[in-house]
Amino acid sequence: MEVHLELRDVSKRFARTVAVDGLSLSVPRGVVYGLLGPNGAGKTTTIRIIMRITLPDKGEVRLSGVPVDDDLRERIGYLPEERGLYRKMKVLDHLAFLGEVRGLERGEARRRAATWLEKLDLTEKAGAKVEELSKGMQQKVQFAGAVLHQPELVVLDEPFTGLDPIATRQFKDEILAMRSAGTTVLLSTHVLPQAEELCDHICLINRGRPILGGSLAEVRARFVRPSLRVVTLAKGTEMATVPGVAAVRSHEGRFILELSPGAPAHDVIRELARLVQIESVEPLLESLEDIFLRAVGGDHAAVA
């Protein structure tokens, strides 16, 4: 698959912390790519480096093989996590201004701004001031402002924070529509179910370094461990002795038994039933969240 955006060995250090530490990423063209990780993992710094808002200490960013400079970044759309609008400006003027900022001619910017307002059902608000819009409407305008210059790559930093369910749905639909149109989308999030729903490719970073990554299918195949959800009055320590059980966690009054790689689930269940009294047992497919919790936990353990 053709690499669209590439980060090569990018590092950025702030006064006391290393925000990004030799990070390399390859984002294939035309996919939705999730940059995932806990708060403070370095997602926003990575994105700011892609957008050249922060310059890296070392390493480089390439778009279709060409190093990104200030003019080339007009081919990238960007929605920051912390975003705002000029409150006193009229909606259409504001959107047109953002279009011009992104490199469109003034006339073209106004035309596209009007088209987007129609698309967002905001045409009748074109002459209203931004501060008269509801928060949800303002978020739509911000989204439109990030993409109305039809960039080939769209970078969204935590696009769903602060959105109500309806706006969240609309944003997701827009993202998938852009992918269908061949646009590459890179989004960062710490809400993993959303990533699981939207992304084709993911990369988990922690402490500025990649921990695991690849297409969603690959990640699942490589990292998902079979487990069992068990309801019982017995103690967890008893179940840990059963052959084939790698780890036992207590979760919402139940036990999650992680199985050792290659251990057949039915053997484990039979052995369990022999040992303790079981109310119920069901197989469990790990979510991305489980994988990441384990990976991030392991990362922290390895460092500590």
Next chain:
Amino acid sequence: MLRWRKLATVLRREYLSRVKTRAFWISTAVVPVLILTFAILPSLLITSTGGHYTVVVVTPDTPLVAEIQRILAASEAADTGLVGKLDVTLHQVEPAADAAGQRTELKRQVVAKDVNGVVILPAGILVDGKAEYISTNVSALRLMGRLERAVAAAVVHQRLTGAGFAKDKVDALTRPVDLTAVRIAEDLSESQKGAAERSFMLSYVLTFLLYMTMMFYGYYVLRGVLEEKSSRVVEVVVANIRPTELMLGKIFGIGAVGLTQYALWVLVLLNLTLVGAMFGSPLTEGQAAYLSPTLMVFFVVFFVLGFLQYSAVYAAVGAAFNTEEEAQQMQVVASLVLGLSFVLMFPVMANPDSTVSVVLSMVPVFAPMLFFLRMTIQSPPPWQTVLCLVLLVGSVLATARFAASVYRVGILMYGKKPTFREILEWARRS
């Protein structure tokens, strides 16, 4: 390397979003009124001491009192309406045998405000010229000055008549001299008579206008930057516009709003002058002659350079802090410097040629106001003008460079209020 198209996009937004507001038009109408009030009111309060005053004169010499009263009446007749007529009535009192007792009694009357003051003219006044003025308020400058001149003139008058001169001869001999101030420029051209007082007032008003506009527009830049930062618009914009382009676009845009306001004021002024000329108003004629095109050009030049210098500082302050409260401390420092040039106006105005005035007017932070002020009063030699502009332009560039390096870092920095040292560190780093 600046990309002018990006800068122009920002400039256009800053300009239009301000000029289109009602606040802009209201301030355009109100500010001249405010400035005239601020500029003229204090001097009016100092000099406007017209009114009726009663003064007791202790002397046996009735003709002398009559002469003083005659001179005071003549002065009152010459008082113009603006400062108010000073009407003084004299009451003659014969000196009593008990001089100390009489003095105490008169002092009591002054304290009780029955009279405004007491002038004691001893018998030997025509010989030794010693007199006394008693009042609770010896700082009522105008009344005291008027009395002093009237008494002196009357005494001279009495001495001359006493020496045998005829009364009409004495009037002719003591006629005062009218000294007309004539101001010349480098090319030896003369300004019209009576220009001195008017030019003082206009120098003051114009320089005050510079002060006010630099302060207000500088503050708009601060507010604009803070708004952009706290609303996080800046996050959205910096993906495609470099911080320096954003900062300069904002400063130029707001500066252009200031120039527009000036242009509107000049238009109104020109129209007023035309209307004034039609009705033959000498005041507007004199002012029109005074407001030479050269001076107006320098007014704009000094506004532009001064505004650039101060607003760059304000932009850096705005970017460094998160709220107006946090920025206040630094903002006060910046406006103190501006305020200092305002205070220095008065010594420079009194003595525009002195070495201190010349040097102060060259210092870039003061130059926009003080050098311009000197230009309104006299014509500084061309080398001074050139040197002043070179220094000022150099300082503007250096300030802008420093401000941009603080702005670049500060604009994306949130959280705790930075210390002054941290801000310097940003400037060093970028």
